Amino acid sequence: MTLDEKKTALFKLCRKFVDDNRIYTPETVHQADRVAENALDLVFEICALVGYHEPVDH
Numbered sequence: 001m002t003l004d005e006k007k008t009a010l011f012k013l014c015r016k017f018v019d020d021n022r023i024y025t026p027e028t029v030h031q032a033d034r035v036a037e038n039a040l041d042l043v044f045e046i047c048a049l050v051g052y053h054e055p056v057d058h
Contacts, residue, residue, distance in 0.1 A: 009049055017042050 001009070021035050022028070029035050 006049060010046065013042070013045055013049065 017023075017038065021032065021038055023032070023035060
């Protein structure tokens with residue numbers, strides 16, 4: 001997957017999260033339990049798309 005394809009996929013993933021969780025205002029993020037409940041799945045999907053942290057020995 002190219003970088004542009006990853007950017008597009010990431011935007012679509014985030015847009016879907018906002019739409020699916022009916023986030024209309026910044027307050028919704030804090031006030032709607034469904035947002036916090038679904039955020040873990042979003043993080044998992046983001047990491048699957050962009051990759052995981054690779055530790056570096058110093």
